[in-house]
Amino acid sequence: MDKNKIIRIKDIAKLSGVSVGTVDRVIHERGKVSEVSKAKVEKVLKEINYTPNLLAKTLGSNKVFKIALLAPHLDEDPYWNLALSALGSTQKEWQPYHIEILPFYFELHNADSYHKESERLLACNPDAVISAPIYLPEALTFSKKLKVMNIPFIHFNTLITEADPLAFIGQDLYQSGRLAASLLNLVCHDQKGSLATLHIVQSIQHSIHFQDKENGFNDYCKALASPQKTTSILINAHTQELFEASLLKAINEFEVKGLFIPTSSGAKKTAEVLRNNHLKDIKIVGYDLIQDNIDLLRSGEIEFLINQSPNKQLYRGVYHLAHHLLFKNPPPKKELFPLEIITRENIDSYTCAQILNQ
Structure with a gap:
C-alpha cells in the first residue's frame, strides 16, 4: 500500500476482511470482538504501521488539559521577568489544542511562599506541572506529592535529581x-x-x-x-x-x-x-x-x-508536557541548552534575536 496514502478505517476493514464496526471496536478497545476477527485486524494494523490520530481523538473529546506553572513572581527580578516573557505567547499557541496554562507565583526569597503556592497549585488538580524548584527541601516535598497524585512534572532552570522529574529543561x-x-x-x-x-x-x-x-x-x-x-x-x-x-x-x-x-x-x-x-x-x-x-x-x-536563554526554557517545557498529554510522547530526560558566551562583539546579534522571539 502507498505509504503516503491516508489510511481510513474502511481500508483496514477491506484488508482484514471484517466490518468497519469491528475495526472501530478493535482500534478503540470497546465492545465485543471475536479473537479471530481481532487477530485479523491487528495483523493488518501491524503491517501498515497504523497509528490513530490522537490529536483528533483528544480534541473530539473536548477535554481541557491543565498545565500548572510554579515560578518566582516575574515582577520581583529581571531574570524571571525575562524567563516568563514567553508565557503569553505560549498560552495562545497551545489554547487551540485544549491546553490551559495556570501560573502560580511565589516570592523569590521566601521559601514559605513557595510552599503555600505549591499547595494552591495541588488543590487545582492539574494534569501536569512545570516548575522552577529553587528551594531544595520544599521542592522535594512538593515533588513527592506530585508523584503520589500521579501528576507528571518537568523542572526548568534548576534540576533536583532526587525529585526524579519527567524531564529537565535548562543548562548544565x-x-x-x-x-x-x-x-x-x-x-x-x-x-x-x-x-x-x-x-x-x-x-x-x-x-x-x-x-x-x-x-x-x-x-x-x-x-x-x-x-x-x-x-x-x-x-x-x-x-x-x-x-x-x-x-x-x-x-x-x-x-x-x-x-x-x-x-x-x-x-x-x-x-x-x-x-x-x-x-x-x-x-x-x-x-x-x-x-x-x-x-x-x-x-x-x-x-x-x-x-541561559531562560525565555526558551519555559516554552520548551510546556511543549514537552503538551506532547506528553496529547500524544503520549515521553520527553527527553534532559534538554540541555548550549552554554553561550556573550561578548561586546556579539551582543547585538543576541539582543536582536531576543526581541524577535518575544
Missing part, C-alpha cells in the same frame, strides 16, 4: 560554573590574587542552582596545572552602602582579581562598587541578557555574560 549548571572559571582565568591569568564567587542572595543556602555553579567553578580552578586560588563571598546587605563596605573588605582580604557572579541581578551592584573605587582591573563574569547586564557589557564593566 556545573559545566556553566566551569565555563565561568575558564573565562576568568583567560582574562586574569597574568595577575596575582584569587578568583571569587560572589553571592548576593539572602537564601543562598536553599538555592541548589547556585551551589552547582560554584562547585563547577572551584573544581575547574583546582584542576589547573597551577591551581588557582578561589574563595566564596556571601554578602547579605540591605543597602548599597553596606554592600559596598562588605565587598571592599572581601576584595582586600582575599586579594580578588576576578569575580564570578552566578545570578543575573548581582552584576550591576558589583560594577557600581568597582567603578566608584577605581577597581577597573577586577574582571567580572555574569549571567543573562537583562538590560543592566547588556549595558555593563557594552561599557566594558563586564567581560563576559553566559546566556
Whole structure:
C-alpha cells in the first residue's frame, strides 16, 4: 500500500476482511470482538504501521488539559521577568489544542511562599506541572506529592535529581560554573590574587542552582596545572552602602582579581562598587541578557555574560508536557541548552534575536 496514502478505517476493514464496526471496536478497545476477527485486524494494523490520530481523538473529546506553572513572581527580578516573557505567547499557541496554562507565583526569597503556592497549585488538580524548584527541601516535598497524585512534572532552570522529574529543561549548571572559571582565568591569568564567587542572595543556602555553579567553578580552578586560588563571598546587605563596605573588605582580604557572579541581578551592584573605587582591573563574569547586564557589557564593566536563554526554557517545557498529554510522547530526560558566551562583539546579534522571539 502507498505509504503516503491516508489510511481510513474502511481500508483496514477491506484488508482484514471484517466490518468497519469491528475495526472501530478493535482500534478503540470497546465492545465485543471475536479473537479471530481481532487477530485479523491487528495483523493488518501491524503491517501498515497504523497509528490513530490522537490529536483528533483528544480534541473530539473536548477535554481541557491543565498545565500548572510554579515560578518566582516575574515582577520581583529581571531574570524571571525575562524567563516568563514567553508565557503569553505560549498560552495562545497551545489554547487551540485544549491546553490551559495556570501560573502560580511565589516570592523569590521566601521559601514559605513557595510552599503555600505549591499547595494552591495541588488543590487545582492539574494534569501536569512545570516548575522552577529553587528551594531544595520544599521542592522535594512538593515533588513527592506530585508523584503520589500521579501528576507528571518537568523542572526548568534548576534540576533536583532526587525529585526524579519527567524531564529537565535548562543548562548544565556545573559545566556553566566551569565555563565561568575558564573565562576568568583567560582574562586574569597574568595577575596575582584569587578568583571569587560572589553571592548576593539572602537564601543562598536553599538555592541548589547556585551551589552547582560554584562547585563547577572551584573544581575547574583546582584542576589547573597551577591551581588557582578561589574563595566564596556571601554578602547579605540591605543597602548599597553596606554592600559596598562588605565587598571592599572581601576584595582586600582575599586579594580578588576576578569575580564570578552566578545570578543575573548581582552584576550591576558589583560594577557600581568597582567603578566608584577605581577597581577597573577586577574582571567580572555574569549571567543573562537583562538590560543592566547588556549595558555593563557594552561599557566594558563586564567581560563576559553566559546566556541561559531562560525565555526558551519555559516554552520548551510546556511543549514537552503538551506532547506528553496529547500524544503520549515521553520527553527527553534532559534538554540541555548550549552554554553561550556573550561578548561586546556579539551582543547585538543576541539582543536582536531576543526581541524577535518575544
